[in-house]
Amino acid sequence: MKIAMLGSGFIARFYADSLVGHRRLDKLHAVYSRDIKKAKQFAQDYNLPVYSDSMYDVVNHPEVDVVVISLPNDLHLAAVQACAKAGKHVLCTKPLGRTAHEAKQMLDAVEAAGVMGGYLEDLCYTPKFNKSLASVKAGALGRVLWAKSREAHPGPHSNWFWDKEQSGGGAIVDLGCHCIEIARSYIGKQVRPVEVMCWAATQVHPIDAEDNAIGMVKYANGAIGQFEVSWCFRGGMDLRDEVMGTEGTIWINNFMRTGFDMFSTGKGGGYVAEKAESSSGWLFPVGDEVNELGYNHMFTDMFEAIDGHREPTETFYDGYVVNAIIDAAYASAKSGAWEKVVIDDWRGSNDTQIASDFAVYNEQYYLIKEEILPHGQKKLLLKDKTTGEVVVRDM
Numbered sequence: 001m002k003i004a005m006l007g008s009g010f011i012a013r014f015y016a017d018s019l020v021g022h023r024r025l026d027k028l029h030a031v032y033s034r035d036i037k038k039a040k041q042f043a044q045d046y047n048l049p050v051y052s053d054s055m056y057d058v059v060n061h062p063e064v065d066v067v068v069i070s071l072p073n074d075l076h077l078a079a080v081q082a083c084a085k086a087g088k089h090v091l092c093t094k095p096l097g098r099t100a101h102e103a104k105q106m107l108d109a110v111e112a113a114g115v116m117g118g119y120l121e122d123l124c125y126t127p128k129f130n131k132s133l134a135s136v137k138a139g140a141l142g143r144v145l146w147a148k149s150r151e152a153h154p155g156p157h158s159n160w161f162w163d164k165e166q167s168g169g170g171a172i173v174d175l176g177c178h179c180i181e182i183a184r185s186y187i188g189k190q191v192r193p194v195e196v197m198c199w200a201a202t203q204v205h206p207i208d209a210e211d212n213a214i215g216m217v218k219y220a221n222g223a224i225g226q227f228e229v230s231w232c233f234r235g236g237m238d239l240r241d242e243v244m245g246t247e248g249t250i251w252i253n254n255f256m257r258t259g260f261d262m263f264s265t266g267k268g269g270g271y272v273a274e275k276a277e278s279s280s281g282w283l284f285p286v287g288d289e290v291n292e293l294g295y296n297h298m299f300t301d302m303f304e305a306i307d308g309h310r311e312p313t314e315t316f317y318d319g320y321v322v323n324a325i326i327d328a329a330y331a332s333a334k335s336g337a338w339e340k341v342v343i344d345d346w347r348g349s350n351d352t353q354i355a356s357d358f359a360v361y362n363e364q365y366y367l368i369k370e371e372i373l374p375h376g377q378k379k380l381l382l383k384d385k386t387t388g389e390v391v392v393r394d395m
């Protein structure tokens with residue numbers, strides 16, 4: 001397939017590094033940038049035959065099969081609509097929309113046009129995520145009770161992120177979109193997100209949007225998704241996930257302290273990793289960021305989905321659900337109360353049964369737990385099914 005890139009900034013270059021790397025079958029062919037000099041530079045850097053400062057010309061270029069959107073959040077809707085009109089498959093970066101209303105229009109546009117809408121949620125494609133999700137799906141953690149994801153860094157690199165009108169919000173819409181989809185994937189995408197409770201504040205930067213937030217997403221089966229986001233964190237990019245299930249636990253550190261520590265006096269300077277604040281002292285470089293951040297696996301899934309006439313793992317529908325959760329988070333941050341997640345077009349399960357399956361010890365008792373104490377004594381804690389009495393038994 002021949003690919004067009006819309007935008008030539010930060011994420012466009014990360015995506016391009018992935019698309020031109022490792023002798024890929026699909027070829028980056030064209031780029032649009034509103035600044036023709038930047039379009040030309042990008043085309044030169046990645047050896048592309050087509051560049052233009054007209055989005056229309058690039059999207060409608062007869063050789064282009066797939067369009068990748070790497071534009072600021074307020075431009076996603078118009079770009080998706082242009083691709084749908086041109087009958088081109090479209091892969092859009094996160095967040096899909098600034099609101100669920102925008103995201104729904106994008107979903108409707110690709111579905112009406114019969115083109116694929118791939119949601120470029122890279123953190124749901126990292127090698128660690130892929131492996132841990134496979135373990136969760138295989139039952140290694142039992143029933144997932146709680147999935148938590150954290151993304152925190154010192155704040156984004158371009159002016160438009162800090163303008164609430166263009167970005168749609170602050171750290172919640174920018175970083176929370178990743179965390180929400182990570183937790184939702186572990187809990188199960190078929191499980192309906194029901195309500196959100198969120199605290200948000202503007203603590204450090206002179207902006208209208210939030211630069212710090214924490215939220216809980218309640219799912220229909222009783223599981224909780226938690227997101228922690230910040231544009232105030234100092235020291236790099238903190239990307240960590242935790243999953244807690246009835247049979248096990250996963251802790252993932254995605255970016256710092258991954259087993260690659262380096263000390264430098266600062267001689268040589270240079271790039272360490274995304275959002276690293278220093279190139280001296282103890283440093284946490286990332287071996288292959290494009291791979292560790294999931295871009296390679298993500299694009300492979302996207303192009304294989306187009307070829308195979310199937311949905312990719314991350315679709316525009318997923319982007320829409322994430323936006324609906326974000327809308328509820330903003331409503332909750334404002335009201336201070338749990339707020340409903342409004343999804344007009346829910347396609348998952350309508351089961352509202354809160355899952356609970358108590359371990360049975362015998363006919364009379366549930367098993368609460370067994371434990372070996374430091375001096376070797378073994379204890380059983382049991383609950384009588386009829387009287388409710390909790391008893392202890394030595395083993």
Ligand SMILES: NC(=O)c1ccc[n+]([C@@H]2O[C@H](COP(=O)([O-])OP(=O)(O)OC[C@H]3O[C@@H](n4cnc5c(N)ncnc54)[C@H](O)[C@@H]3O)[C@@H](O)[C@H]2O)c1
Nearest residue numbers: 007008009010011012034070071072073093094095122158
């Ligand atoms: N991990 C990720 O998935 C990830 C990381 C960073 C950014 N993003 C997303 O990528 C998108 C772009 O972010 P970025 O970091 O590349 O930003 P950026 O500012 O580095 O680049 C934005 C690009 O859009 C162009 N642009 C800006 N305003 C424009 C306008 N009015 N008309 C036409 N073009 C315009 C800029 O010239 C630039 O080429 C955002 O939606 C952001 O959320 C995703």
